[in-house]
Amino acid sequence: MYKFDVVVVGGGHAGVEAAHAVYRLGLSCALVTLNKKNIGQMSCNPAIGGLGKSHIVREIGAMGGIMPIATDMSGIQYRTLNTRKGDAVQALRVQCDRDLYKKAIQKTIKETDIKIFDEEVVDLIVDKNQVHGVVTSKQQLKAKKTILTTGTFLNGKMYTGNEINKGGRLGDTSAIPLSKRLYDLKLPMGRLKTGTPARIKLSSIDVSEMEIQPGEKPTPWMSLYNRPKKHQRQTPCYITRTNKKTHKIIEENIHLSAMFSGNISGIGPRYCPSIEDKVSRFRDKDSHQIFIEPEGVNKDLVYPNGISTSLPKKAQEEFIYSIKGLKNSVIEEYGYAVEYDFIDPRSLNINLENKKLKNFYQAGQINGTTGYEEAAAQGLIAGINAAAKILNQKEFVLKRSEAYIGVLVDDLTTHGITEPYRMFTSRAEHRLMLSQNNAEQRLLRKAFKRGLVSEQRYNEFIKNEQKYKNFLTETLSKKKINSFINNKNINIKLDEKKSVLDLLRRTDANKEKVFKTNPSNKHLYQRAITEHKYQGYIKKQLREIKKTEKQENKKIPNNIDYNTIAGLSNEVKEKLKKTQPTTIGSASRMEGVTPAAINLILIQIKKREAFKQNA
């Protein structure tokens, strides 16, 4: 009676990761999309990674996901950020060729048995709060599990000045009947907005007037496994700036901006303001930075990152012409603000299944996030969990101390969102444990157990881990030295000989000079330095985690009545009622919820259990 195990609605970054995860787990999957030529499309700026985000991409990779490889198949400029800081907060950012990225994703999907439907989903098949698939413009697609990843397409509207167009992305339509259906199902919906800048012809720009920003040499890789044989041809980005004249033009036209006209009710992200916003909020700043990012190696188009806008077309032209190097710009597409529906992610369980609608999962921008990486991560988690249910496996949950993806899912389902959510390293309280470079150490074993990565990859990983272990126990702990160079470049004599490993634990030693590396062990030694640098902090965190672990995973029954708990303040009661946290751990992370309140909840749970036993 079911045609598929899983049907995925949407072919964006969340959709393809979800579908591919289902495929890796050996189940049948349908992917329904409005336009199959746009599967894997990067609809905003053509870059993957960045702070907090490359961490997510590597985590996706460690679980067999497809984003990092597509990034490397299309990467045209690589840069590591925060190089002057430590390993945990360094991040790789990759400028991608928009077309090549899409092609890479589509190729990967084509190699699977995922069935693609080039149709619009107009309805869900719902029976007594259970979802059994979708209705498209052409047919019914029955499936055991349904994953909704519709991005900005739900009731999407684009604004340029006073022009309003329906659609989730320029050139695409929006999904209106589906949005209506979700409202009818009484899911907690809200509106969000985001914006995008104009696209300009590269040939019309005078880059000689701009600062050049070359990529990193040697060019690094995003993926840790299954890398392409070689990089694409690398190209630089350019940096220019707005000026007083630009700001004056914007100020004179600001009343015409869609975002200032009152037409848009959705909330925009504070960390991604439009140029109108920046000019009006930070008046003392008379110049803002603009990154000129190429859209592709062979493409005559750039993405001017930093001037997203919903001003009328004429005003856009005027202020762009006022910018250094952009005087003769030929604008291919104008900037716009896009407003779209989202579903309050607090309506989801930690496995991304809807609390009310069974067999129904949501991932990506529909849950109020922004960013390709955040979307892909949720797609992956939703895909794995939908499959897990079918295979009778335990739900797949990553801890906050285990992965940025764990932080992401927990934040969304616990706190909900007040603006489009994007990842930052400061959201992860166990940041020092979560480096972009140790994603495999954190997640690969777990992924292998579930069947998300191949045995061959797992074996190679174990072999490498053994190699590192031997390097520590054999090479570093057996090599004894009687002096070392300290941080002030002074040679210090030791009373008795110490091993290199011992010296790595000293804060005053210049680690780079303690041990002479060769090309075959350089990366092993770097890893040893990093691990020892954070060791004290991490040990402390692990102790803290252990202390609350038992409590952390304790489930809160979904029909708990917070009103009956004496001693909880009304404010906390309201918060808990609204959020309905699923575990004690997530309740304890809510703002305003004190340890005392947690005790009261624990007691209430216990009471109910006792009551049930007696009944």
Next chain:
Amino acid sequence: MSVVFALATPPAKSAICVFRVSGDGCHSALSKVFSGDVFPPNRFSVETLRYKNKIIDRVGLVVFGAPKSYTGEDSFEIYAHGSLAVMSNIVDVFKELGFEEAPGGEFTKRAFLNDKITLVEAEAVSDLVDSTDDRGVVLSNKTLFGELSSKVVSFGEEIDSLRVGVEAEIDFSDEDNDYFDSSLMLELSSLIERFGLFVGACISKRVGDEKNNIVLVGPVNSGKSSVFNRLLGFERAIVSSLPGTTRDMIGSELFYKSNSFSIFDTAGVRETSDVVEKQGIDISMSEVKNADLVLGVFEKNIPDEIDYFKNMCDEKSFVSVLNKSDLNKKEGVFDCFVSAKTGEGFSELKSIIENRFNSGVKDDGYDFLIKERHENLFYSVLEDLEKAKANLSKKESLELVAEDLKNARSFLDEVVGKKFSDSLLGDIFSSFCIGK
């Protein structure tokens, strides 16, 4: 669960004090402080408590094995002599053993979670766990605590504002902003210095050696015992409306604004034929001789009566208090008007007492009595701030400084409230122009 301990009796001088310890593995600590290896449960024994070859006290010990204990966990109780020195020594030993001081209501909570108490009893627990001060800290004066916490809140905010710059530099380093400059080091140093002073002032003289003796005197049934109890914050003297209820001297320790006072309740003075009560009166007269301050408690405005007591104490410092201000008019030459019943006027009375003792002593503005648990938290904050400073001056990578500041701030969660990462980000976005 982890091992916790608590003083089950008030932290005041008394014949006996009781410590309760509970948690997985607490029994294995017994052989570290008592001689012998085996401690059979449910038997009272007298043992010598010693730690690192130092004898602390001869104490009574009862060991309980899970699940047959109050909490349902392995636990034990110690009955020690009730001097403040013994108490603080035992607390130190427990801490060195790795036990943690139990937050309010912890034992009852554990008892409940382990099915040791019933639902009805559990209802009562909610009040316990939600109160900040249920374990008998002598002054549970809310305004006092509020004052302390507002001070701590402002320190918390200072840490937050340092974090805004540091976290912004980590998460938004590719934006063209300067999030902080050399002033970070200066601000951090200044914060450490001021917070250090604050903590130092909080805990100095917490269990002071000097005795500041206060004696309560007054006519019969003027409510001395009620005033006494109110001052202490818990029931110590038996109170009734019958005249002559207090017959023996009752003494206790009062802590207020980093001072410790010994305070004595006495029998009222009246013509009496009752021999027992007569003795009580004699004791109180001799106690007045040892007093540093005499508190005259009256229920009526009779100048002769006031003069009688004033003369009785010669040149001692004398504070006259009209009790029952909820019933009486606030008239007469009293230093202070209070109501032991409603608590009215007691903050004023306490500060009058404090001023009499501290006249001439400079007020550094940081006079708070803090719990030992808070003291530990504050020390941890200082330690992490120092670490942040060291990492900053060594030019260690910034994420370590951020970690230290985060840890420092998290110790204040209990007093200040948590700072959710999203609100920190909010502060960053409102302070700096972020976003491409």
